[in-house]
Amino acid sequence: MDNGARMIWGREDRESASDKIILDYIKNRFGVSDVIEWDGIYRRKNLGENSELLSLISQCLPPDRISFRSEDRILHSMGKSAMEYASIMDGVDVPIVDAVIYPEEDEIECIMNKLRGKGIIISYGGGTSVTGGLRPNSQHGYAVSLDTRNLNVFNLDERSMVLEAGSGLLGPDIERRLNERGLTLGNFPESFQFSTLGGWIATNAAGQESNRYGKVRDMVLGIKMISPRGTFTDHVVPAESAFFRVADIGIGSEGTFGIITRAWLKVRRVPDRYYYKAYMFRNFSEGLEVLRNEFTSGRSRMVARLSDDQETSLSLLAAGDSAAYRLFRSYLRYRGVHDSGSILVVMDDSKIDIKGGVGLGPAPAKMWSRTRFDRPYLYNELIRHGIIADTIETSVLWSKAQDLYSAVVSAFRNESDRLKIPSIIMCHASHEYISGTALYFTFLFYSRKNKADVLRSLRGAILNAILASGGSISHHHGIGQYLSDLLPAYKGSAFELMSQLKHFLDPDNMLNPQIIK
Amino acid sequence: MDNGARMIWGREDRESASDKIILDYIKNRFGVSDVIEWDGIYRRKNLGENSELLSLISQCLPPDRISFRSEDRILHSMGKSAMEYASIMDGVDVPIVDAVIYPEEDEIECIMNKLRGKGIIISYGGGTSVTGGLRPNSQHGYAVSLDTRNLNVFNLDERSMVLEAGSGLLGPDIERRLNERGLTLGNFPESFQFSTLGGWIATNAAGQESNRYGKVRDMVLGIKMISPRGTFTDHVVPAESAFFRVADIGIGSEGTFGIITRAWLKVRRVPDRYYYKAYMFRNFSEGLEVLRNEFTSGRSRMVARLSDDQETSLSLLAAGDSAAYRLFRSYLRYRGVHDSGSILVVMDDSKIDIKGGVGLGPAPAKMWSRTRFDRPYLYNELIRHGIIADTIETSVLWSKAQDLYSAVVSAFRNESDRLKIPSIIMCHASHEYISGTALYFTFLFYSRKNKADVLRSLRGAILNAILASGGSISHHHGIGQYLSDLLPAYKGSAFELMSQLKHFLDPDNMLNPQIIK
Numbered sequence A, B: 001m002d003n004g005a006r007m008i009w010g011r012e013d014r015e016s017a018s019d020k021i022i023l024d025y026i027k028n029r030f031g032v033s034d035v036i037e038w039d040g041i042y043r044r045k046n047l048g049e050n051s052e053l054l055s056l057i058s059q060c061l062p063p064d065r066i067s068f069r070s071e072d073r074i075l076h077s078m079g080k081s082a083m084e085y086a087s088i089m090d091g092v093d094v095p096i097v098d099a100v101i102y103p104e105e106d107e108i109e110c111i112m113n114k115l116r117g118k119g120i121i122i123s124y125g126g127g128t129s130v131t132g133g134l135r136p137n138s139q140h141g142y143a144v145s146l147d148t149r150n151l152n153v154f155n156l157d158e159r160s161m162v163l164e165a166g167s168g169l170l171g172p173d174i175e176r177r178l179n180e181r182g183l184t185l186g187n188f189p190e191s192f193q194f195s196t197l198g199g200w201i202a203t204n205a206a207g208q209e210s211n212r213y214g215k216v217r218d219m220v221l222g223i224k225m226i227s228p229r230g231t232f233t234d235h236v237v238p239a240e241s242a243f244f245r246v247a248d249i250g251i252g253s254e255g256t257f258g259i260i261t262r263a264w265l266k267v268r269r270v271p272d273r274y275y276y277k278a279y280m281f282r283n284f285s286e287g288l289e290v291l292r293n294e295f296t297s298g299r300s301r302m303v304a305r306l307s308d309d310q311e312t313s314l315s316l317l318a319a320g321d322s323a324a325y326r327l328f329r330s331y332l333r334y335r336g337v338h339d340s341g342s343i344l345v346v347m348d349d350s351k352i353d354i355k356g357g358v359g360l361g362p363a364p365a366k367m368w369s370r371t372r373f374d375r376p377y378l379y380n381e382l383i384r385h386g387i388i389a390d391t392i393e394t395s396v397l398w399s400k401a402q403d404l405y406s407a408v409v410s411a412f413r414n415e416s417d418r419l420k421i422p423s424i425i426m427c428h429a430s431h432e433y434i435s436g437t438a439l440y441f442t443f444l445f446y447s448r449k450n451k452a453d454v455l456r457s458l459r460g461a462i463l464n465a466i467l468a469s470g471g472s473i474s475h476h477h478g479i480g481q482y483l484s485d486l487l488p489a490y491k492g493s494a495f496e497l498m499s500q501l502k503h504f505l506d507p508d509n510m511l512n513p514q515i516i517k
């Protein structure tokens, strides 16, 4: 595939019966035909080699770790966001990096020196960014994608449960090697299979089990970061009182402060066993209140995913119209939960006993767990039919969660009415804290034309409602290019602290230049 | 007391029988007489009012919140460190602040403006600093101590378990008001009774129950900080992916980046009950290995204090020569633990069952808990007799803990031999992590003259051994003036990040100027 690259999720397709049911339901509801609007491959012609750029960077690394191939360059110029897919489907020309490099750690300084004043470097981990964080900008001279895959040290201090790991390691690389020793890092974002440690750190990611293992900020003892200004490394100690660590500013820095080349991480023992349980609530509001009660009382669970009515009905739909499913629905009605309701799936390493709701036994939670990394494959099918599915997530104190939820849903519905497009919005509480919860909104729409514009309007409506309701600008996806315009107002004067550090670390603005403006 | 201030611990003395036993033992061992060398009050004459300074700052705050009184100024010019006591006993003139002010939040900006180019501001919380962090420097014009006691907001969002609290609140103020609602912040440094929230944040303090509640860095959702450059405030959300927060750099900044005026903190429910248990190990090394096993396996306990042989024998001594105590010793011998041994006291909110060691039942742990804030009163007695007691603490990975411990003890003994002074060093593991432990060294010595020089040499020997063994420069006391010379080398190039931010936030170097040089 020399003039194109597969942009949709995974190396190949996957078929699932429940995806088919949901796809048909949505196509039907949106009035979308069977026509494939896009096959998921982005093609571009005439991406030639640039000899000046080649001669610059080949002073730092051997030719077999420099690529000008179209497929590589296309792949490295985008993440996996709805906005990028929408632009492609709108027929807009997406900016493409001029080269992809695969350096080792000690070559990075040289590359920065050679490109200074001549181009920009965009760190590329697994390419699962959903914030436009990987998108190059041609205004800055050459755009080079620095793929971290060769940053792959792996040293385990098992006595101290500390892993030193290269930022280019993928989720499964890390977990497989730790699991062999009965250990785990415990970071399982939905993108786990294709995302890297460096990407996780750069975005302060949150895995599905973050209630137990924390966000990345809680896992990292220290990092090594290479910037145009120099190389910065933390001490590897359990805790210290000595101002801030490199990690404190490097986590969440999205490739703008430096390239994170390795990190030291706390690891844990894999739990002996897991327990699963699901509950049904009359509505989202009732479920949220039960979660609040549990988490504010210190009864945290590894995973507690509470879906609102819309998401619940779609996931029940996916269960199919089997006899078992009909029986299940009549049981729910018997227990006082009617056609709309809010499902909570819980997974933990100790017995689960949540006070409130109607217990559904373990099956729905086990089902969630079995398919926990599969949702993006369903999205592939939607995208092929021209249906855009995007997500926006936030976190909010318990005291404001209900209002935020209502505000977002109504803002979205108003905007979508105004635009006169068929759409769905749904939500789940995805990660819980003592003080509040992350709320993860998924929305779908169909528009034959101007998909990117429509998407931008809908996103804007959701984000404004979130910010007006006291939610965080992002709980785990990060800022990237799509939120960078909102960042200065969100941060207020604290934005100056970021710009100062940015300016110090990267005076020529050569690292991911479009995020901190 | 207009020409002096009580510098030793507490508002008044306390007598305890066990303190008397230990005091006598040490006096005996060191060959120290009964003479009182210092009464614990520091006196200075001729501390007049400065009218220019008064007219400057009275533009910002009313006269009843400005003090030129000797007692106030002396008290605000020092912390509670052995180094400060040693200097006083050596007869050295300690630098004294020119005024003490007690501003409200909205007066701080004005004060910074008026003092710019004319003086420095040292934030003063409870004055329990042990790092020289409060010591003024006359090279910088006027030195003004900014006492935070009027920064005392207290707003509880109980639904979200979030407390907004003023930095000037003392430990007991916070806990009492939370306890009324069945809640706790959970930060109990030994200095709890006289230290403030702002001091805790500025030093990234660790309470005795930090294994459960975390260090301050783990408790804080956000801070408000006022710097000469402006005011910076965090969003109050459970978690975010949006670069770093003000808290990420403000925690541990020791008054050098700005004055922390308030913070938003996670609170928890007070546990239903506490369990206590103590264990005896043949030696420190055996005990450390058991702790390592427990904590790396995820079996964390709220408090687990493991004393080395020296500290154990002193604490057994304190138990007195009662019949019960003799019985206890014979029991230990019967169980195979002889005169030297290492005691572990454990407190938790669930049943304690540690594998290894000889169980001693709950009594020693309950005793520890009852007297957990009392040690400084014993130190008062030592100081009066001219005996210096100091502490240096670090944190280290489990894999390096044993070696660090041995290196410190032998470095200390060598140095103390070289100096030909009587001394004792002891240690306990004070705060444990999955990855390692904090080690808290206490050392005592007697020198008739040049106490400060001797102390400096002993501290140097310990610190060098710690740093050479991979320990952190400090686990929870912070840097202050005593470690500021070591900080640049410890931080390496990362020190530049701190200086950059310092320079940005405080371009005239008017806030605690002697820490980041």
Ligand SMILES: Cc1cc2nc3c(=O)[nH]c(=O)nc-3n(C[C@H](O)[C@H](O)[C@H](O)COP(=O)(O)OP(=O)(O)OC[C@H]3O[C@@H](n4cnc5c(N)ncnc54)[C@H](O)[C@@H]3O)c2cc1C
Binding pocket: A079, A080, A081, A122, A123, A124, A125, A126, A127, A128, A129, A130, A133, A134, A148, A167, A168, A188, A189, A190, A191, A194, A195, A196, A197, A198, A199, A200, A201, A202, A203, A204, A205, A206, A207, A208, A253, A254, A255, A256, A258, A259, A260, A261, A376, A476, A477, A478, A512
């Ligand atoms: C289907 C799907 C599900 C997702 N689920 C989750 C989820 O559950 N939780 C979650 O947190 N996120 C999730 N994400 C978002 C994304 O997976 C995360 O942001 C992830 O951390 C990115 O890792 P990556 O290796 O793919 O990084 P990339 O996408 O390659 O890069 C992400 C950003 O980090 C920068 N970067 C990458 N590596 C480095 C480095 N070594 N040094 C400095 N900067 C670097 C890049 O320049 C870019 O700005 C999901 C995304 C998708 C598409």
Ligand SMILES: Cc1cc2nc3c(=O)[nH]c(=O)nc-3n(C[C@H](O)[C@H](O)[C@H](O)COP(=O)(O)OP(=O)(O)OC[C@H]3O[C@@H](n4cnc5c(N)ncnc54)[C@H](O)[C@@H]3O)c2cc1C
Binding pocket: B079, B080, B081, B122, B123, B124, B125, B126, B127, B128, B129, B130, B133, B134, B148, B167, B168, B188, B189, B190, B191, B194, B195, B196, B197, B198, B199, B200, B201, B202, B203, B204, B205, B206, B207, B208, B253, B254, B255, B256, B258, B259, B260, B261, B376, B476, B477, B478, B512
């Ligand atoms: C006997 C004893 C026991 C101790 N035990 C512990 C312990 O168990 N754990 C522990 O962590 N520490 C301990 N300490 C050290 C000390 O108590 C802590 O550092 C504490 O956090 C200091 O709080 P404070 O309010 O007394 O601050 P201060 O001593 O008044 O100030 C400490 C530092 O913070 C700065 N500062 C204070 N308030 C602010 C503010 N609002 N904004 C900006 N900067 C500010 C000061 O300028 C100074 O540099 C102990 C000290 C003593 C004497």
